[in-house]
Amino acid sequence: xxxxxxxxxxxxxxxxxxxxxxxxxxxxxxxxxxxxxxxxxxxxxxxxxxxxxxxxxxxxxxxxxxxxxxxxxxxxxxxxxxxxxxxxxxxxxxxxxxxxxxxxxxxxxxxxxxxxxxxxxxxxxxxxxxxxxxxxxxxxxxxxxxxxxxxxxxxxxxxxxxxxxxxxxxxxxxxxxxxxxxxxxxxxxxxxxx
Amino acid sequence: xxxxxxxxxxxxxxxxxxxxxxxxxxxxxxxxxxxxxxxxxxxxxxxxxxxxxxxxxxxxxxxxxxxxxxxxxxxxxxxxxxxxxxxxxxxxxxxxxxxxxxxxxxxxxxxxxxxxxxxxxxxxxxxxxxxxxxxxxxxxxxxxxxxxxxxxxxxxxxxxxxxxxxxxxxxxxxxxxxxxxxxxxxxxxxxxxx
Numbered sequence: 001x002x003x004x005x006x007x008x009x010x011x012x013x014x015x016x017x018x019x020x021x022x023x024x025x026x027x028x029x030x031x032x033x034x035x036x037x038x039x040x041x042x043x044x045x046x047x048x049x050x051x052x053x054x055x056x057x058x059x060x061x062x063x064x065x066x067x068x069x070x071x072x073x074x075x076x077x078x079x080x081x082x083x084x085x086x087x088x089x090x091x092x093x094x095x096x097x098x099x100x101x102x103x104x105x106x107x108x109x110x111x112x113x114x115x116x117x118x119x120x121x122x123x124x125x126x127x128x129x130x131x132x133x134x135x136x137x138x139x140x141x142x143x144x145x146x147x148x149x150x151x152x153x154x155x156x157x158x159x160x161x162x163x164x165x166x167x168x169x170x171x172x173x174x175x176x177x178x179x180x181x182x183x184x185x186x187x188x189x190x191x192x193x194x
Numbered sequence: 195x196x197x198x199x200x201x202x203x204x205x206x207x208x209x210x211x212x213x214x215x216x217x218x219x220x221x222x223x224x225x226x227x228x229x230x231x232x233x234x235x236x237x238x239x240x241x242x243x244x245x246x247x248x249x250x251x252x253x254x255x256x257x258x259x260x261x262x263x264x265x266x267x268x269x270x271x272x273x274x275x276x277x278x279x280x281x282x283x284x285x286x287x288x289x290x291x292x293x294x295x296x297x298x299x300x301x302x303x304x305x306x307x308x309x310x311x312x313x314x315x316x317x318x319x320x321x322x323x324x325x326x327x328x329x330x331x332x333x334x335x336x337x338x339x340x341x342x343x344x345x346x347x348x349x350x351x352x353x354x355x356x357x358x359x360x361x362x363x364x365x366x367x368x369x370x371x372x373x374x375x376x377x378x379x380x381x382x383x384x385x386x387x388x
Contacts, residue, residue: 042296043288050285070274080264080277087278088285091244094237102236 001156002029004062004093005149006053007141008070008086010036010045014141015052017060018131018149026150028131029060031142042081050088057096065093066152068144069102103151108144111151123147195350196223198256198287199343200247201335202264202280204230204239208335209246211254212325212343220344222325223254225336236275244282251290259287260346262338263296297345302338305345317341 007014013036017029034052036045057065067089070082086102093100106116112126124143128136130150137143201208207230211223228246230239251259261283264276280296287294300310306320318337322330324344331337 041294043284043294046281046285047288080273083274083277084281084284087240087281090237090278091240091282091285094241100235100237 001064001153002060002062003149003152004053004056004060004065005067005145005147005152006065006086006089007068007144007148008049008082008089009141010042010049010081010085011038012139012141013049013052013085014143014145014148015056016142016145016149017056017062018146018153020153024154026130026153028133028146030056031137031146033139033142042084045081046084046088049085050092053089053092057092057098062098064152064156065089065098065100066148067100067102068108068148069104101152101156103148103155107155108147108151111154112147195258195347196254196256197343197346198247198250198254198259199261199339199341199346200259200280200283201262201338201342202243202276202283203335204236204243204275204279205232206333206335207243207246207279208337208339208342209250210336210339210343211250211256212340212347214347218348220324220347222327222340224250225331225340227333227336236278239275240278240282243279244286247283247286251286251292256292258346258350259283259292259294260342261294261296262302262342263298295346295350297342297349301349302341302345305348306341314338 001020003018003020005014005016005018013034014031015034016031019027019029021027034049036048040048067086070079070086090100103111109118109123110116112118112130113122115122118126120140120143124136124140127133127143127146127150131146137146195214197212197214199208199210199212207228208225209228210225213221213223215221228243230242234242261280264273264280284294297305303312303317304310306312306324307316309316312320314334314337318330318334321327321337321340321344325340331340
């Protein structure tokens with residue numbers, strides 16, 4: 001499976017393609033940081049991010065797009081810009097019919113370091129090690145995009161198993177209810193009408 | 195001037211086209227609310243909003259797109275969805291080379307009611323009156339999108355005058371500095387070198 005991981009942002013947007021191999025092996029296909037000028041207007045910055053993502057989707061043909069989910073940040077203005085950038089990334093994927101998965105920063109950190117509270121340096125160290133890179137990806141946004149890709153590859157099978165278990169449970173519940181309803185109907189048929 | 199006003203949202207996205215006439219007259223061309231199912235995944239909801247906006251841009255050919263700027267809300271999750279919807283709206287406008295303006299809720303309220311703290315009922319009442327509508331636009335998101343259009347039409351000339359005044363001030367400052375520099379050079383030329 002090939003994942004396009006995006007750490008959305010307007011000033012710096014981390015973007016990476018990671019391939020999953022057998023077991024837990026992962027491979028870095030490409031990584032970069034898209035930058036847009038802070039003094040440009042918001043709409044043209046979003047357009048630059050959207051164009052870059054579409055170019056990567058076209059060039060690398062991923063199977064899925066993983067985006068970092070932003071809940072809140074110290075700076076509300078920055079958080080809104082980040083959310084908007086994430087929105088145009090998800091839109092680009094949806095336009096191509098690709099599934100989009102959102103992972104929280106703590107899920108990403110936990111996936112690559114084992115701790116949801118790991119710092120940026122730990123994430124960068126583990127990403128470098130897991131992907132067998134010669135040097136640490138810089139800036140942190142690039143490492144985050146790679147971590148997101150790895151997180152998705154490792155979480156996806158777990159998610160699929162979970163979804164399968166939920167579907168099975170729902171099917172059992174449905175059958176149980178159907179049997180109950182059938183028993184109720186039979187009982188009513190046998191009973192006396194007042 | 196024709197404005198497409200959008201009150202972004204995923205569950206309900208208000209969308210309206212307002213024409214500005216001579217003086218302060220305004221006319222409602224179209225208004226609607228785009229809804230996306232809350233149980234659908236985020237990417238497909240954003241796609242539905244983007245498709246609707248693109249359809250409106252194509253059908254109504256506005257000169258500018260005005261979007262409500264979201265800073266924060268009680269519910270951070272909702273605020274993020276709103277920001278993402280606003281992002282895809284801005285992107286659709288930018289793709290067509292249309293200017294995008296963001297107005298805060300208090301700017302919109304102040305424009306149509308005179309008070310930045312007006313409630314939803316006041317905004318709806320004033321929008322109905324200003325546009326000479328037979329009945330109040332429902333739900334509130336539809337009224338908000340119309341209010342946004344009116345706000346933009348009325349604020350745009352003020353903004354343009356402000357930008358002009360700022361440009362004039364910058365030019366005067368530049369000339370003044372140039373004269374000072376010239377005077378400095380002349381004084382240096384006349385002075386004695388130690």
